[in-house]
Amino acid sequence: MSESIKRRSATKMVPAPSHGIIPERDLLSTPVLEARHLGIEFGGLKAVEDFNLIIGKTEIAGLIGPNGAGKTTVFNLLTKVYQPTMGTIMVNGRDTAGMNTVQANKLGIARTFQNIRLFDNMTVEDNVRIGLHNQIRYGMFTGILRMPGYWKQERQQHLKALELLSLFDMQDVANVRAGSLPYGAQRRLEIVRALATNPSLLLLDEPAAGMNPHETEELMNNIIKIRDQFQIAILLIEHDMNLVMGICEGICVLNYGKIIAKGTAEEVQNNPVVIEAYLGKKKEG
Amino acid sequence: MKMKKKTLSNLITYAIVILAFVLCQWLIASGRMTRSLKGQMVPICVYVVMAVSLNLVVGISGELSLGHAGFMSVGAFAGVIASAWMAGAFAMENELLRLLLAMVVGGVVAGVAGVLIGIPVLRLRGDYLAIVTLAFGEIIRNVLNCLYFSLEGSRLHVSFNNPNLPGTILVNGPNGAKDVAKIATFPVGFALILFTLFVVLNLINSRSGRAIMASRDNRIAAEAMGINVTKYKMMAFVTSAVLAGMAGALYGLNFSTITAAKFKFDTSILVLVFVVLGGIGNIRGSIIAAALLTVLPELLRAFNDYRMLIYAIVLILVMLATNNPTIRGLFTRLVPQKHSGTEIVEAKGGAEE
Numbered sequence: 074m075s076e077s078i079k080r081r082s083a084t085k086m087v088p089a090p091s092h093g094i095i096p097e098r099d100l101l102s103t104p105v106l107e108a109r110h111l112g113i114e115f116g117g118l119k120a121v122e123d124f125n126l127i128i129g130k131t132e133i134a135g136l137i138g139p140n141g142a143g144k145t146t147v148f149n150l151l152t153k154v155y156q157p158t159m160g161t162i163m164v165n166g167r168d169t170a171g172m173n174t175v176q177a178n179k180l181g182i183a184r185t186f187q188n189i190r191l192f193d194n195m196t197v198e199d200n201v202r203i204g205l206h207n208q209i210r211y212g213m214f215t216g217i218l219r220m221p222g223y224w225k226q227e228r229q230q231h232l233k234a235l236e237l238l239s240l241f242d243m244q245d246v247a248n249v250r251a252g253s254l255p256y257g258a259q260r261r262l263e264i265v266r267a268l269a270t271n272p273s274l275l276l277l278d279e280p281a282a283g284m285n286p287h288e289t290e291e292l293m294n295n296i297i298k299i300r301d302q303f304q305i306a307i308l309l310i311e312h313d314m315n316l317v318m319g320i321c322e323g324i325c326v327l328n329y330g331k332i333i334a335k336g337t338a339e340e341v342q343n344n345p346v347v348i349e350a351y352l353g354k355k356k357e358g
Numbered sequence: 359m360k361m362k363k364k365t366l367s368n369l370i371t372y373a374i375v376i377l378a379f380v381l382c383q384w385l386i387a388s389g390r391m392t393r394s395l396k397g398q399m400v401p402i403c404v405y406v407v408m409a410v411s412l413n414l415v416v417g418i419s420g421e422l423s424l425g426h427a428g429f430m431s432v433g434a435f436a437g438v439i440a441s442a443w444m445a446g447a448f449a450m451e452n453e454l455l456r457l458l459l460a461m462v463v464g465g466v467v468a469g470v471a472g473v474l475i476g477i478p479v480l481r482l483r484g485d486y487l488a489i490v491t492l493a494f495g496e497i498i499r500n501v502l503n504c505l506y507f508s509l510e511g512s513r514l515h516v517s518f519n520n521p522n523l524p525g526t527i528l529v530n531g532p533n534g535a536k537d538v539a540k541i542a543t544f545p546v547g548f549a550l551i552l553f554t555l556f557v558v559l560n561l562i563n564s565r566s567g568r569a570i571m572a573s574r575d576n577r578i579a580a581e582a583m584g585i586n587v588t589k590y591k592m593m594a595f596v597t598s599a600v601l602a603g604m605a606g607a608l609y610g611l612n613f614s615t616i617t618a619a620k621f622k623f624d625t626s627i628l629v630l631v632f633v634v635l636g637g638i639g640n641i642r643g644s645i646i647a648a649a650l651l652t653v654l655p656e657l658l659r660a661f662n663d664y665r666m667l668i669y670a671i672v673l674i675l676v677m678l679a680t681n682n683p684t685i686r687g688l689f690t691r692l693v694p695q696k697h698s699g700t701e702i703v704e705a706k707g708g709a710e711e
Contacts, residue, residue, distance in 0.1 A: 152582060178584035190579035192572045202565075203572045207584045209565060213593060216564025217557055223564065230565075270584055 103166040105306040111160035135321035143330040153177040183272035185263040193252030201234040204269025277309040403547025409632035409648035411601035417639030419594035420574030422488040425495025430606035431621035433464030437607025447512035468603020472596040502618035534617030542612035
């Protein structure tokens, strides 16, 4: 399956380095995400316009911009919560036109939410098991009749969930109600849950929000660890510049729904347009 | 650890039901039960099944359905007709077999109704869903009021708004079914409760059940995790309709006459009251509330006229009490293992291990 996708898109894909943040690691491989001329209008208001982004395998990219720039809207477009009114989104070489959120997830996009959206009344482990939902296949009747497939797959799912939770040392709180976890742990659980869906692209919406510098440091190490261990690409929205500049290999700056700069941390930091967007224009004279 | 706790809780629920059954059987056998109370045994079983199945929709899948009596009536009439047809066409003498088959037919027909109603209804959310289920409950009742069934030899005749059918009339429009063979028995009702518990509890503790609860807790997150929310809402809705249909068939075959008017909006609300009083999402609570509130009016016959009034007052009091921090705090102290306070203790315990 993945082989055929690769081959097909390898012949079709025209390398367009100008759209990528950083030079493709491997120009022959299909990028995990390829958004072209992406845009959405809400009744005439262009929330996002002409958004172009290519993310290669195992890249960590950052999406920054002032408040209201359209960052979360981009996430909602990529995960098909909103249907774009313009442009295309290719995930692993497959066009996502007409797909819904569920199908986009099955293609390999997983996300966390800016305002945490856990399944509060379920245990931590069950939250992760929801992430594993589509990797375990037994039907309603197998579940009700408790056939052998049920026991076997439930066992596998249990072990897999604990293994994923151990990434963040959370296996000890597996039986705790998710809603009663402290804030930072809830953010980490959201990442674990998203990882459980076996994505090729992980979208993190402000993962460090509300964390202290020590926790942010730990989070940075964990993000890199996840990338290395799962070999996935990560796109993150973040206001904490230490985190963004520290781990993102490429950064994309958004303002008023338009990309105003792209490049490495250093390039973006020294870009006058970016400085203007964040700090305003220097008064003439 | 968690599996054990859940399994234990489920076993307690089964144990309560089995003990209650044994107790009732003993009371009946030793002649200590009054005649009128004996007559309530099958309705109790029916309402317990109704409450548990409605709890699957209201508590587990988180959608307020106000048309549950509609599925019950579909099951009741399908069961009554199936039973009469089996007796007439195949001369089936075995009443137990006929009852069981009639319940299966009732469940299947109500399940089909559940799918048909679920398709439009589950596109809606919240209050709108509740209103539309209410409307469908009434539509079912009004349609049943216009349906005429008759049996001619082994042939079943159906007509809409036309009472002139050949053979013996089984269902006579608004007058309902008359001279129904009363073949429902308490042990079968008990078996139906066990079956319902088996289906609902096993469903909740499975992959599908988790998906249903995830869709309830956070629809957007569930979709982002690749869960087809509509599919799982439908699964809960139809399972609930099937169980209500089976309960309806049992109910229909417990009385000599049955009319569509018995399954009014009041009945849906009555079952909802059982669910709310027993605790939304709490299966064991639904069983206890349904059993107690079905028996109570029988025990307090003198106050029967005020039953609905008392229900309303009790319902309001329960709602006030559950939202009152002082009373909740009191319950937390009384029953420490059931409330959120424990989870923190658990978390600490887990971290120490």
